[in-house]
Amino acid sequence: MTKFQAEIDVMPKKEILDPQGKAVSGSMKNLGLAEIDNIRIGKHISLEIHAESAEVAHAKVEQACKSLLANLIMESYTFEIKAV
């Protein structure tokens, strides 16, 4: 069994309004950082998987994202896996 580390990003889909990101965009202007915009805020999840191979680890993370970590109606996910 090898240990893998997965780094997952779960972001609101582009078509979905992101009120938290919009609020932070407004605050950037008040802080004198008007050069920053188009802010979107999602989740970053790091986890460890014990699996025989990178393929198995990949499939387990896919399953975890689909069944628990992301709401696929409103969110999309991307992830990277590396052996540790």
Next chain:
Amino acid sequence: MTKFQAEIDVMPKKEILDPQGKAVSGSMKNLGLAEIDNIRIGKHISLEIHAESAEVAHAKVEQACKSLLANLIMESYTFEIKAV
């Protein structure tokens, strides 16, 4: 002015308990994904910056992280910037 895209991860520090991650770890076992553990959940923020150079963009993102996006007592941040 060049447009840069920044991808920022804000995570709870290692010494800090992450109750959300712990709760999701428990749910993984109920879903038959007991191979997954050590889950930590933070924020992922993507944003755009208009700046003269990558160095200026880097400094602006540092400032935004320190003053607004991360609570440095409990969280640490990492980010990557690329021109778009």
